[in-house]
Amino acid sequence: MIQGIIVKKVIDIVLKQIMKKHKLDKLQKYVEEDNELDQQMKVVQKNLSKYGKYIEELEKEVAILKKDSHPPIEDLEKRLNKLEKEK
Numbered sequence: 001m002i003q004g005i006i007v008k009k010v011i012d013i014v015l016k017q018i019m020k021k022h023k024l025d026k027l028q029k030y031v032e033e034d035n036e037l038d039q040q041m042k043v044v045q046k047n048l049s050k051y052g053k054y055i056e057e058l059e060k061e062v063a064i065l066k067k068d069s070h071p072p073i074e075d076l077e078k079r080l081n082k083l084e085k086e087k
Helices: 002-022 024-032 036-068 076-086
Strands: none
Touching (some): 002 024
16 A cells, blocks of 8 residues: 555656656646637637527527518509509
């Protein structure tokens, strides 16, 4: 049991020295911690989700409007011209 603890401590010390020597601590920090691009990506994903929901609602409203609307009146221009001439 004590040997296991000693081995863990030795491995930790060796890893720290290797990371210092090869300057891997900055690389590890870059990989593990959120940076500016990670934060921007989270904002973009949030906005994309919000706009996706908004588009779905608009599509539902358009479907309702299409269902409730009637087809255009045939010869509407002729009828309007005739009414204008009568005035």
